[in-house]
Amino acid sequence: METLFRSPSVDFHAFAPEIVLVLVLVVLLFVDLVFEERGRWATSTVAGIGLLASLVPVLTLAVAGGDRSLFDGAYVVDDFALVLKGLFLVAGYVTVLISTDYVAEGDYYEGEYYFLLLSSLLGMTVMASARDLISIFVALELLSIPAYLLAGWRKRDLRGNEASLKYYLLGVFASAVMLYGMSLVFGVTGSTVLSEIGDALAGGSSTVPVVTVGIVFVVVGFGFKVSAVPFHTWAPDTYQGAPTPITAFLSVASKAAGFVALLQLVFIAFLGQDDVWAPLFWVLAALTMTVGNLIALRQTNIVRLLAYSSVAQAGFMLAPLAVAASIPAERGGIANATEAVVTYLIIYAAMNLGAFAVVMAVARKTRSGEIGSYGGLFDYAPGLAVLMAVFLFALAGIPPLGGWYAKFVVFKSLLDAGTGAAVALAVVAAVNSVIALFYYASVARQMFMDPVPDGDTTRVQVPAALTASLALCAVATVAFGFFPNLAARLGDVALFGALP
Amino acid sequence: MESLDDSALSLAVFVPLVVAAAMLLVPRENETAHKLMALGATLATFAVGMLILARFDYGASDQLQFRVDAPWIDVINSRYLLGVDGISLPLLVLSMFVCVLVVVYSWNHFPEPHNPKAFLILILVLETGMNGTFVAQDLILFFVFFEVVLLPMYFMIGVWGGEQRQYAAIKFFLFTLFGSALMILSFLALYFSGGQTFSIQELVAVAADNIPRSTQLIIFGGLFMGFAIKVPMFPFHTWLPDAHTQAPTQGSVILAAILLKLGTYGFIRIAIPILPEAAMAWAPVIGGLAVVGIIYGALGCLAQSDMKRLIAFSSVAHMGFVMLGIATLTDFGINAAVFGMVAHGLITGMLFFVAGSVKDRFHTLELSRLGGLLLQAPRMGWILGFCAMASLGLPGLAGFWGEFPAILAAYSPAEGLSEALFRTYMVIAALGTVLAAGYLLWMLQRAAFGTPKPEFAEAPIADMHWPEYVAWVPMLVLILVLGIFPGLLFGLTDGAVGNALSSFGAGG
Structure with a gap:
């Protein structure tokens, strides 16, 4: 007799990274519960090792190869998903490294901190595989809600409260807008699976205004997540008020998750509707990089400067999306744009995490985030000053540091498209990279050319975990610059399984 | 030797960088170790250069040799493509040579805020960049x-300036x-x-036929901006006087001797061979800006009261001659341009060295306060005179062979270019040499002749130290040798220049 309910067959190998993360979460709770206050240091170790452990199944899946599709195509493990999962987990590991001493020295709840951090990462790994409106939404909430809490972790700090509240309110608002957009799309197409939506929208009959509104709402919703102008207003305040490791995490991993969702939605579900999203992304990209850069020029606080710089960097990552539909098939089509965005995300993660790690190391001595407090850093902490210069000039895109290749692939993508609009955007981007150099160089000027403001030249003590994270980021940043193949190969293979 | 041939260019590029990385690990206090390591690195690189010179096949100087393709x-x-031909070899060896001398000169001339470790590391990184540019065959x-x-030049000027x-x-x-932002867009x-290739050689072979003329013109415009700013050509030169005046002596020497050549080299290696039609169309503009630069630079010199700033403006004028030679698009003109690049590198490099040493002793370069160098430090005074003579193009010294043939080449530019226009350029450029004699002799007169000004009359002014001897004598000898035997260099460049112009067909 046939049963009405068939339990879906689950490929546990495909789920292994997430399963390992869930196990680590349970262990973390257990450790926090059992150990006394003195033993809490163990939580960061467990979190770090757990993240490395969850990388193992990502690697075995990559070695095994082949695309795995679960739940009728709602959850797909393909090369794209694996590369991004790897990126999230490594970025998460670096976040744990830079958090270790910061959290241990502050009056913080360590166990909960790492629990929430890993929960957010779990949401991100799910996001990389989510190919269905509902699973995308679940992943988004899973990665966002812990992040709202983490942003307000310094609960007696006014700025911390502001950070959390702003982030929460705008985040929830964005979710609502997005959900509404998703419901409109579902209403027209009758499906939540991205590939089915793509098929439904590709047939010209569905170019009804409702679809346009739906797509715009979804893109706007994720525009908040990736802090695209004009939806960026939460970012500087949240970045400044949140604990610095969380700021680094938000500006790298959380932003990457937003881009992952955008790539999936736009390139799988909305592919046929490029006359709706292409101009939208063009405007978003041009505005984001220009406004982000211009406001960054006026910043006096290093974290706010990095916040606006990361807004501007998001503009560069949005640029390939704007022209993806015009890239001819023989030059890779949308795969070309996907490659550009993923390569950018990988390189950006290394250099931006590195910059935040230096900010944390310097703040241990100066207890300040003002750019003025970086005066004369080279005199008493030459290593940190050189590393900061490496990360900043990498962000500016100066060869041979990693950032040049990230910018290069974006330019290449724009010129591959070759339309007038694409070339215009390339020129906007070129002008912006010169503007950006100015503020990155002004920090370098402080460090190398100005005197120490308070004359205090005691050395900076950098704890081991922070040193490790600095070394990791620096090696990656320089290696990506000399051997761009490392990042380019990852970007190259990171294609959707469903794509031709 | 075979395996050495394969790795020679990679060694020439990366030895300085590897040693610079090693120097990061040595504590800052151990200054002698840093000096020795930097000297060792530059000498080793120079030795590789000598080996390349010895094993270079001069009969085939138009071919890329010591090729690496990985x-x-x-x-x-994009591939790791290295190679040298007759155009890149002299510039590569010049770069290695100047770097050794700059490190030697630095021995007891570290500008404030001292810190030899960082300073020498920057010089080594610079050397990697410069050597690499001259041998890279992939865009x-x-x-x-x-x-x-x-980056190293930014820090060198900004910290030690x-x-x-x-x-x-x-x-x-x-x-x-x-x-360079516009340049990279043009490369793309x-x-x-x-x-779909970045290999310069392959592009030379295919680009001229594949790219329509209108597109060529735009791409050349982007390349022109990238290279002309580096040269620098009028009107993009305004960064140069500031950079030169503010840079420490070593920075000025490297800037004048080699960095400026990256721009002119880019024209000869990339812009002209790959886009011959566009080069033809742009040549009158380039030639025009070049002669404006010659006159403007010379007039600028006459208006300067600071010796270093004067030499900086003379660079604008001299690079004008180089660009004029390039703009003729003839074999003769481009040979003159390459010669002019090497000669200007040696001569202006030397002038900046002397200016730096004068500043060391008098703590000023105001020409109105200087005077009587020949009385107080006769050897240095004579060297200044020698360099001024070389710089104004006295026959028998290297400067002559850069300027005179460039002017001569403008008499009969490549087929298709307006003779009347280029002959006008020729006359203006020739006037420029007269002005050059004017400002250089004026500088020499004010700095070296006469009696010392009262404020320095009693001051103990030391003549040359040993690092100055060691650093300067090889350059002076080379200026003289190239002046007497210009064939040494022309013989090397001629074949390669002919090859670079081969895409012009009849024009070459």
Whole structure:
């Protein structure tokens, strides 16, 4: 007799990274519960090792190869998903490294901190595989809600409260807008699976205004997540008020998750509707990089400067999306744009995490985030000053540091498209990279050319975990610059399984 | 020897960088170790250069030799392609040579705030960038090396420079970065329209046929901006006087002797051979800006009261001669240009060395306060005189062979270019040499002749130290040798220049 309910067959190998993360979460709770206050240091170790452990199944899946599709195509493990999962987990590991001493020295709840951090990462790994409106939404909430809490972790700090509240309110608002957009799309197409939506929208009959509104709402919703102008207003305040490791995490991993969702939605579900999203992304990209850069020029606080710089960097990552539909098939089509965005995300993660790690190391001595407090850093902490210069000039895109290749692939993508609009955007981007150099160089000027403001030249003590994270980021940043193949190969293979 | 041939160019490029990385690990206090390591690195690199000179096949100087071809960035089909021919070899060896001498000169001439470790590391990184640019045969590789020099020079000017160093440093950085942003866009355009390759040689072969003339003109415009800012040509030269005046002596020497050549080299290696039609169309503009630069630079010199600033403006004028030679698009003119690049590197490098040593002793370069150098430090005074003579193009010294043939080449430019126009350029350029004699002799007169001004009359002014002897004598000898036997260099460049112009067909 046939049963009405068939339990879906689950490929546990495909789920292994997430399963390992869930196990680590349970262990973390257990450790926090059992150990006394003195033993809490163990939580960061467990979190770090757990993240490395969850990388193992990502690697075995990559070695095994082949695309795995679960739940009728709602959850797909393909090369794209694996590369991004790897990126999230490594970025998460670096976040744990830079958090270790910061959290241990502050009056913080360590166990909960790492629990929430890993929960957010779990949401991100799910996001990389989510190919269905509902699973995308679940992943988004899973990665966002812990992040709202983490942003307000310094609960007696006014700025911390502001950070959390702003982030929460705008985040929830964005979710609502997005959900509404998703419901409109579902209403027209009758499906939540991205590939089915793509098929439904590709047939010209569905170019009804409702679809346009739906797509715009979804893109706007994720525009908040990736802090695209004009939806960026939460970012500087949240970045400044949140604990610095969380700021680094938000500006790298959380932003990457937003881009992952955008790539999936736009390139799988909305592919046929490029006359709706292409101009939208063009405007978003041009505005984001220009406004982000211009406001960054006026910043006096290093974290706010990095916040606006990361807004501007998001503009560069949005640029390939704007022209993806015009890239001819023989030059890779949308795969070309996907490659550009993923390569950018990988390189950006290394250099931006590195910059935040230096900010944390310097703040241990100066207890300040003002750019003025970086005066004369080279005199008493030459290593940190050189590393900061490496990360900043990498962000500016100066060869041979990693950032040049990230910018290069974006330019290449724009010129591959070759339309007038694409070339215009390339020129906007070129002008912006010169503007950006100015503020990155002004920090370098402080460090190398100005005197120490308070004359205090005691050395900076950098704890081991922070040193490790600095070394990791620096090696990656320089290696990506000399051997761009490392990042380019990852970007190259990171294609959707469903794509031709 | 075979395996050495394969790795010679990679060694020439990366030995300085590897030693610089090693120096990071040595504590700052151990200054002698840093000096020895830097000297060792530059000497070793120079030895590789000598080996390349010895094993170079002079009969085939138009061919790329010591080629290295390895995968680099597969995704964009960019390869690790190195090679030298008769055009790059003299510039490569010049770069190695100057770097050794700069390190020697630095021995007891570290500008404030001292810190030999950082200073020497920057020099080594610069050397990697410069050597790499001269041997790279892939556009992306070229771009990366071209940009590698930016950061060390920015820090060298900004940290060790004069009063206005921060302004000069960021001005230098922003100007060049703006040029290179347009340059990389042009490289990409070449890639897309020229057959999906970044290899310079392959592009030379295919680009001229594949790219329509209108597109060529635009791409050449982007390349022109990138290279002309680096040269620098009028009107993009404004960063140069500031950078030169504010940079420490060593920075000025490297800037004048080699960095400026990256721009002219880019024209000869990339812009002209790959886009001959566009070069033909742009040549009158380039020639025009070149002669404006010659006259403007000379007049600028006459208006200067600071010796270093005067030499900086003379660079604008001299690079004008080089660009005029290039603009003729003839074999003769481009040979003269390459000779002019080497000669200017040696002579202006020397002038900046002397200016630096004068500043060391008098703590000023105001020409109105100087005087009587020949009485107080006769050897240095004579060297200044020698360099001034070489710089104004006295026959028998290297400067002559850069300027005179360039002017001569303008008499009969390549077929298709207006003779009347270029002959006008020729006359103006010739006037420029008269002005050059004027400002250089004027400088010499004010700095070296007469009696010392009262404020320095009693001051104990030391004549040359040993690092100055060691650093300067080889350059002076070379200026003389190249002046007497110009064939040494012309013989080397001629074949390669002919090859670079081969895409002109009859024009070459």
